[in-house]
Amino acid sequence: MSFLFFTIITVLTGCGNLLVLDPKGPQAQTQADVIMISIWTMLFVVIVVFALLAYMLIKYRASKQSDDYEPPHIEGSKVMESIFVGIPVIIIIFLSIVSVKSNYAVESTPEGYEDQEPLVIYASSSNWKWHFSYPEQDIETVNYLYIPTDRALEFKLYSHGPITSFWVPQLGGQKYAMADMVTTLHLAADVPGEFFGRNANFSGKGFAHNTFNVNAVPPAEFEEWVDEVKETASPITEDRFQELLEPGHLGQLTFTGTHLEFSPAPEHNHGGSQSHDKHDGHENHDHHEKHEDHEEEESSDHHHH
Amino acid sequence: MEFFERFAIPHPSPAIYASMVAIGLTVIAIIAGLTYFKKWGYIWREWLTTVDHKRIGIMYLISALLMLFRGGVDAIMMRSQLAVPGNTLLDAQHYNEIFTTHGIVMILFMAMPFIIALMNFVVPLQIGARDVAFPRLNALSFWLFFFAAMLFNISFVVGGSPDAGWTSYFPLAGNEHSPHVGTNYYMIAIQIAGLGTLMTGINFIVTILKMRAPGMTLMKMPMFTWSALITNVIIVFAFPVLTIALAMGTMDRLFGTHFFSIDNGGMDMLWANLFWVWGHPEVYILILPAFGIYSEVISTFARRNLYGYKSMVASMVIISLFSFLVWVHHFFTMGQGAFVNSIFSVTTMAIAVPTGIKIFNWLFTLWKGKIVMTTPMLYSMLFIPIFTIGGVTGVMLGMSAADYQYHNTMFLVAHFHLVIIPGVVFAMLAGLTYWWPKMFGFMLNERIGKWAAWLIAVGTCVAFFPMFISGLDGQARRMYTYSEATGFGFWNMLSFIGAGILAIGFVLIVYNIYYSTRYATRDIGADPWDARTLEWATHSPVPEYNFAITPEVNSSEALWDEKKKGHKLFKGSYQEIHMPSKSGVPFIMSAIFFVFGFAMIFSLWILAIVSLLGIFACLIHRSFEQDHGYHISVKEIEETEAKMGGAKG
Incomplete structure (x- = not known):
């Protein structure tokens, strides 16, 4: 068993080709670092426990002792128990600091990218597809993403059905997409490449194949791609979009325009404290714009029913 | 039609x-x-019709073993399907139903009855009581669980099994996305079983607080009884949350309410929160009794008192409090932001401290001991290293930023199996082997038992370690298939082999029960393990009244003190013993619950109303029933004690 454990450690550290430990962006890098810090720290704990167990089992086996040996009655000791508590507490404090810092890091614009306006992409799931809307570029894709490298990406996630989880392991960890609110995931790609993405949260029959492709390309190439889409793709219409939402699998599709125009994201449905804040008048300017969308959405909702 | x-x-x-x-x-x-x-x-x-805690315990045990095999078959089917890429053994729908029922059966219809089986059998004996505080309520608890388990298990042949995962997240579990009755089975069967569990919780708290033998103060209770007390306190606080969540889910599915739906003001994440507010304490409901068993077994076979008794108790109390403060770590990825996640990340990792205290106390119980490697001890010694690995990966998962990468992956699946299997299943098997002679009057074969223990331990490692790797390589859980290009094939094949080794281990346990029933000697005395606590002070098997004379206790190891320090457990002479009467009502009432549940699942409203009236009729009958139990005369006690080979108290 310990053989197996060490095999795992070797695999983890030796060939770094496991997706999560082969990061291609700052957020995934942070997470891979946290994972490795925790593995080494925990390895220390495991070695201490294994060593103590081995020592006790070898030294205190009945077969190693005389027949008349009577084990003593030992109540426990304040010193020993302080050590049992003290060392773990120190370890947990250390890991807590790492955890809190890294959580704030992955929940904000990636370090080094703060000075530029992030590219906002709406990623919404439906059974069992992903719809990617680029409001800035005014285009939409299904089941594949084009992203520019070296630019902060802000994914706005929501779902047209069950809860799903947007995950591109090499760019960063996942976040849920839900039908009644929009969540935000901050990512960025350092290097060009093709990355694997999927819905990680079980969502029914077609879940296993609920995947998508991510193409990270240099910014100039990204602009070329956008231009090409605008020239060649057909516009997305409300009817066409309703067809796309039907349960099933689709290949990769490309459209001009976005579905957000006629079917906006659920930005302010009971978004908990967030929306309350906004009603209290804490909103900044561009949230305000979306607020108006919200009212439109409500009326279009009624229209659908 | x-x-x-x-x-x-x-x-x-x-x-x-x-x-x-x-x-x-x-x-x-x-x-x-x-x-x-x-x-x-x-x-x-x-x-x-029995209300005897020992028989009820044995019935729980048989049910748990049956459900272990049901859940195990589910597991084998899942591992077979995933053994090779692109396998077509199961389709998506079957796979979804199987992993859903595997989770529910293993947690609620295997692990829960298994711990309740051992609590039922052992706790009254460990505290020197004649039975639990409410024997008939205890029977009702069992029969509600039993009929709920049967109801849940017919789902795959009548109407279809639930297929939204054991967590049953809405809106996937709502009518729109799960139109067939499967999720109704989930809502109703778990509700009925949960009622039984809640009653067990109340029953055991009262039993432990009010019925301890003279001299047994709280800090002189054996550790298993302590663990049972804390577990039942958690049950009483946690299960009502599940009751409410299931009731709301049932109303959403059957009566068109919108608690968890995504329109009309419903909130899907409300279900996830309620589920885990129950679900995380549930993990400790399972693990604390297991810790209690390990404390008994390790102390018995190290031939030493338990190291750090007080810190063992304190750590369990702290764990029970913290268990209610960590639920958000089951969905760090829901978008509640860094602040909320940080709080729950720290509380989650903090639980490692009291758990660590327990591990070190067990290790130091071995120190200066005289270790005898019996089967229960072997399970305990295999538990420590495997559980440590499962536990430290839990700390890793508790680091919220990193959890974004582990969440919903095979890494998580590896983690929780590597805590629950060594933590709970090994403990149950250790406890089963340890208390078997007390239950049935003969011992299980040690040679076969050790083979089974090793196979199960090796199988657990081979089945679940590879999942850490495939998880970090991007394999999400609950995928019914994957392509060859992913490279997951090798790791999943290893897991499949591990599952096979586990299966052989469990078959050996069944064989051991058969073999030992047939060939084991019945001449084992009351205390075959040279143990330390009260349950070993009465006959094996135990007479219906447990102790002919109520024992008097001076420490947490009263029997050991009698053996080594000249403490006298049984003073005085035989007195008439007051016992509770048998009753068929718990069985009948639970059977009606089964009909009621079935009617609700299939929306058969007339049958539902009629059976509900039947349930009320049973309640009313009980309210007006005059039953003061019966007495066992001194003469009968003398005869029984003589027949069992001399007075034991």
Whole structure:
């Protein structure tokens, strides 16, 4: 068993080709670092426990002792128990600091990218597809993403059905997409490449194949791609979009325009404290714009029913 | 015809038809067997109407073992399907149903009854009581659990099994995305079983607080009893949350309410929160009794008192409090932001401290001991290293930023199996082997038992370690298939082999029970392990009144003190013993609950109302019933004690 454990450690550290430990962006890098810090720290704990167990089992086996040996009655000791508590507490404090810092890091614009306006992409799931809307570029894709490298990406996630989880392991960890609110995931790609993405949260029959492709390309190439889409793709219409939402699998599709125009994201449905804040008048300017969308959405909702 | 269509399986397969035939034949065989051997009266008098905590414990045990095999077959099917890429053994729908029922069966219909089985059998004996505080309520708890388990298990042949995962997240579990009755089974069957569990919780708290033998103060209780007390306190606080969540889910599915729906003001994440506010404490409901068992076993076979008794108790109390403060770590990825996640990340990792105290106390119980490697001890010694690995990966998962990468992956699956299997299953098998002679009056074969323990431990490692790797390589959990290009094939094949080794281990346990029942000596005395606590101070098997004379206790190891320090456990002479009467009402009432549940699942409203009236009739009957139990005379006690080989107190 310990053989197996060490095999795992070797695999983890030796060939770094496991997706999560082969990061291609700052957020995934942070997470891979946290994972490795925790593995080494925990390895220390495991070695201490294994060593103590081995020592006790070898030294205190009945077969190693005389027949008349009577084990003593030992109540426990304040010193020993302080050590049992003290060392773990120190370890947990250390890991807590790492955890809190890294959580704030992955929940904000990636370090080094703060000075530029992030590219906002709406990623919404439906059974069992992903719809990617680029409001800035005014285009939409299904089941594949084009992203520019070296630019902060802000994914706005929501779902047209069950809860799903947007995950591109090499760019960063996942976040849920839900039908009644929009969540935000901050990512960025350092290097060009093709990355694997999927819905990680079980969502029914077609879940296993609920995947998508991510193409990270240099910014100039990204602009070329956008231009090409605008020239060649057909516009997305409300009817066409309703067809796309039907349960099933689709290949990769490309459209001009976005579905957000006629079917906006659920930005302010009971978004908990967030929306309350906004009603209290804490909103900044561009949230305000979306607020108006919200009212439109409500009326279009009624229209659908 | 439309009426009957609802009972049909939405996606039949030969395997399901074969199961229908098998279930039919088994039922016929049982009925024919009982009739042919004229055992109906015996079954009714001695088992179906019993209120004896020992018999109820044994019935829980048998049910748990049956469910272990049901859940195990699910597991084998899942591992077979994933053993090679692109496998077509199961389709998506079957796979979804199987992992859903695997989770529910293993947690709620295997692990729960297993711990309740051992608590039932052992706790009253460990505290020197005649029975639990409310023996008839105890019978009702068991029969509610039993009929709920049966109701849940017929789902795959009548109407279809739930398929939204054991967590049953809405809106996936709502009518729109899960239109067939499967999720109704989930809502109703778990509700009925949960009622039984809640009653058990109340029953055992009262039993432990009010019925301890003279001299047994709280800090002189054996550690297993301590763990049972804390577990039942958690049950009483946690299960009502599940009750409410299930009731709301039921109303959403049957009566068109919108608690968890995504329109009309419903909130899907409310279900996830309620589920885990119960679900995380549930993990500790399972693990704390297991810790109690390890404390008993390690102390017994290290031939030493438990190291750090007070810190053991304190750590369990702290764990029980913290267990209610960590639920958000089950969905760090829900978008609640860094602040909330940070709080729950720290509380989650903090639980490692009291858990670590326990591990070190067990290690130091071995220190200066005289270790005898019996089967229960072997399980305990295999538990420590494997559980440590499972536990430290839990700390890793508790780091919220990193969790974004582990969440919903095989890494998580590896983690929780590597805590629950060594933590709970090894403990149950250790406890089963340890208390078996007390239950049945003979010991399980040690040689076969050790083989099984090693196979199960090796199988656990081979089955679950590879999942850490495939998880970090991007394999999400609950995928019914994957392509060869992913490279997951090798790791999943290893897991499949591990599952096979585990299966052989469990088959060996069954063989051991058969072998030992047939060949083991019955001449084992009351205390075959040279143990330390009260349950070993009475006969094996235990007479119905437990102790002829109520023992007097001076420490947490009263029997050991009698053996080594001249403490006198049993003082005085035989007195008439007051015992509770048998009753068929718990069985009948639970059977009506089964009908009620079935009617609710299939929206058969008239039947539901009629059976509900039946349940109320049983309650009213009980309210007006005059039953003061019966007395065992001194003469009968003398006869029993003489027959059992001399007075034990």
